[in-house]
Amino acid sequence: MNSDKLVITFPSTHYALKAEKVLEEAGLEIELIPVPRELSSSCGLAIPILEEEEAKAVEILRENQVETEGVHLWMGRK
Numbered sequence: 001m002n003s004d005k006l007v008i009t010f011p012s013t014h015y016a017l018k019a020e021k022v023l024e025e026a027g028l029e030i031e032l033i034p035v036p037r038e039l040s041s042s043c044g045l046a047i048p049i050l051e052e053e054e055a056k057a058v059e060i061l062r063e064n065q066v067e068t069e070g071v072h073l074w075m076g077r078k
Contacts, residue, residue, distance in 0.1 A: 005073075005075075006048065006051055006071055006072070006073060006074070007035075007036065007046045007072050008047045008049060008057065008068055009039055009070060010045065010067065010068055011067055013045055015067050016047065017045075019061055019066045020047065022064040022066060023057060023061070026060045031048065032047060033046055033048060034046070036074055048074075
């Protein structure tokens, strides 16, 4: 089944792991996934998020100095 998702990508694995930690501590349900190759090739991990959680997640990451490449719309498999 195909669905649109928002995916946060990171410049390094370090930032992806830090993002997982701070977002989970903030109460968001987080799952690290392999980064879709059509989105980025710089880090092997990404975090899919719900559209309604995007602003909260981005703010939490900014407050915790977690560098991101960006938030991407990804039409991928569910």
